[in-house]
Amino acid sequence: MDDVVALKARKxxxxxxxxxxxxxxxxxxxxxxLIDAFKESLHMDAELLDEAVLCDSLAEVSHFKYFYExxxxxxxxxxxxxxxxxxWRDEKRREYATGCGDFFLLGEVLGDETDVSKFWQRGDxxxxxxx
Numbered sequence: 016m017d018d019v020v021a022l023k024a025r026k027x028x029x030x031x032x033x034x035x036x037x038x039x040x041x042x043x044x045x046x047x048x049l050i051d052a053f054k055e056s057l058h059m060d061a062e063l064l065d066e067a068v069l070c071d072s073l074a075e076v077s078h079f080k081y082f083y084e085x086x087x088x089x090x091x092x093x094x095x096x097x098x099x100x101x102x103w104r105d106e107k108r109r110e111y112a113t114g115c116g117d118f119f120l121l122g123e124v125l126g127d128e129t130d131v132s133k134f135w136q137r138g139d140x141x142x143x144x145x146x
């Protein structure tokens with residue numbers, strides 16, 4: 016299920032930012048363009064980001080403050096599979112490529128996730144399960 020995906024980025028100060036996004040907007044397998052669009056959406060200088068990756072699972076960012084709000088936001092906007100899909104995908108692709116895509120930024124990490132190294136170690140950071 017890659018319709019909605021999670022992305023996370025580690026900043027050079029050791030803090031993290033994460034977001035939910037539509038998953039197959041640019042390419043059905045390669046997440047590179049989506050990750051690049053995510054980094055652009057953060058409006059940060061490149062030297063402030065250490066690394067950004069596509070998560071293996073939404074669960075990797077479920078401990079962020081606005082995770083459930085983000086998930087519900089995507090659930091309320093279903094993908095129009097069928098005849099309208101290509102136009103919808105092209106519109107989302109344009110929005111993401113220009114920094115106007117609907118990435119849902121998730122806020123700060125909540126709970127006992129104070130050991131940031133544990134957060135980054137979850138899943139297979141740096142490699143998508145699709146490739």
